[in-house]
Amino acid sequence: xPLDATLKELLVCPQCRGELEERDDGLLCLRxxxxxxxxxxxxVMLLEEATKIPAPNAAPGDTxxxxxxxxxxxxxxxxxx
Ligand SMILES: [Zn+2]
Numbered sequence: 001x002p003l004d005a006t007l008k009e010l011l012v013c014p015q016c017r018g019e020l021e022e023r024d025d026g027l028l029c030l031r032x033x034x035x036x037x038x039x040x041x042x043x044v045m046l047l048e049e050a051t052k053i054p055a056p057n058a059a060p061g062d063t064x065x066x067x068x069x070x071x072x073x074x075x076x077x078x079x080x081x
Pocket of ligand 1: 031032
């Protein structure tokens with residue numbers, strides 16, 4: 001279920017203030033590959049709750065493991081402004 005656009009704009013990664021990408025299972029920090037889970041339709045923006053996942057967009061040197069899972073992340077949102 002898509003988040004309200006205004007709400008989504010307010011949401012940044014609590015650690016790096018980076019942009020978040022909406023995923024089926026939560027919000028993903030593109031910089032660090034941190035996935036913040038959704039609970040009751042609301043994102044849980046807590047570092048303790050975040051899951052580190054290997055992301056192609058992660059900073060180089062951080063996670064060198066390139067996992068090719070195109071199925072899940074087919075909806076890379078481009079600038080919809
Ligand atoms: Zn971050």
